Structure formats: structure tokens, C-alpha cells
Amino acid sequence: NLSEEVEEFFRLHSKSKKEKDEFMEDCRRKFFLDFTARFQRNGWLELSFLKIGGEMAASLLNFKYQERVYVYNSGFDPAFSSYSAGIALIGQSIKAAIEEGYRKYDFLRGDEGYKYKFGARDYPVYRIRILSPE
Numbered sequence: 001n002l003s004e005e006v007e008e009f010f011r012l013h014s015k016s017k018k019e020k021d022e023f024m025e026d027c028r029r030k031f032f033l034d035f036t037a038r039f040q041r042n043g044w045l046e047l048s049f050l051k052i053g054g055e056m057a058a059s060l061l062n063f064k065y066q067e068r069v070y071v072y073n074s075g076f077d078p079a080f081s082s083y084s085a086g087i088a089l090i091g092q093s094i095k096a097a098i099e100e101g102y103r104k105y106d107f108l109r110g111d112e113g114y115k116y117k118f119g120a121r122d123y124p125v126y127r128i129r130i131l132s133p134e
């Protein structure tokens with residue numbers, strides 16, 4: 001049941017950090033529920049969980065499109081920090097992506113240290129604004 005799994009993602013996401021808890025307002029929860037359903041219908045959604053001792057320890061929300069896996073967001077229960085549950089889940093996701101033939105694993109924007117431990121490299125992101133002649 002996707003809506004139940006997304007709710008579990010919300011729970012783990014909110015437990016991860018205070019900032020993530022504050023981020024997940026009602027309007028964002030609705031947005032997540034809407035786009036995950038749409039992405040699942042299109043075959044683009046990867047929503048993964050890691051259990052430790054029967055308890056949900058980490059979650060990972062990715063998109064798979066063409067030859068890339070895009071890491072959109074994640075969450076973990078700090079009670080399992082000593083197991084590095086989130087890192088273990090990302091490692092499994094990378095392994096699965098390789099086995100499935102994906103060519104790129106994109107952590108998207110942000111300079112969180114764990115990304116570089118997996119070999120991430122920075123790429124510039126540009127914003128282009130085109131103004132019409134007046």
C-alpha cells in the first residue's frame with residue numbers, strides 16, 4: 001500500500017532531524033503523496049526501507065528515469081544510528097542500480113558528507129533567465 005509506505009517514510013524522515021520534521025508541513029505531505037503515486041504509475045518510483053530487528057530503521061525515496069537514479073530524500077530512526085542504517089540502505093540501493101543497469105546515481109544538490117563517501121562529485125547547477133525584448 002503506497003500511502004502507508006509514504007506515511008512510514010514521513011515518520012522516519014521527521015525523526016531524522018529537526019529541520020526535516022519542520023520541512024514536512026501538511027502541504028508538502030500532500031505534494032509527496034501526489035507525486036509518489038504518479039511516479040509509481042509511471043514506473044519511476046523507488047521507495048526503500050531497511051529494517052533492523054523487525055523495526056523500521058531507514059527509508060530512501062529515489063526516482064529512476066532513463067539511465068539514472070536520483071536520490072530525492074531519506075530518513076532514519078536515530079535509535080539505529082550506531083548501525084549507520086541510512087548509509088547501509090544507500091549502499092544497497094547503489095548495488096541494485098548497478099545490477100539493474102543504471103549508468104548514473106545522482107545525489108542531486110547538497111553537500112552532505114555522506115554523499116562524498118560514496119564518491120559523489122559536484123556539478124554546477126545553472127539558472128538561466130530569458131527576458132523577452134521590450
